Amino acid sequence: MALKNYYDGEGDKVMRNMKQTYGPKKAESVFYATANKQKGAKPSGGARGVFKSYRAKVRGAMREE
Numbered sequence: 867m868a869l870k871n872y873y874d875g876e877g878d879k880v881m882r883n884m885k886q887t888y889g890p891k892k893a894e895s896v897f898y899a900t901a902n903k904q905k906g907a908k909p910s911g912g913a914r915g916v917f918k919s920y921r922a923k924v925r926g927a928m929r930e931e
Contacts, residue, residue: 872901880920 869877877897884893900920 869897872897873924 869881871877873880881897884897888896914923916931
């Protein structure tokens, strides 16, 4: 399934950020684990809140550096 089907169409962007944060191998497992943890584990919906919290976490980490 295409990455764009995850995180309300922003899967590509999320995967890019996760690769920068976790590295290429770990990013893929974190990406799908986070999506699967969502209620119902449906790739096209429900993951928006996780994306927002992930984005906030990454921005917070960048500010600390």
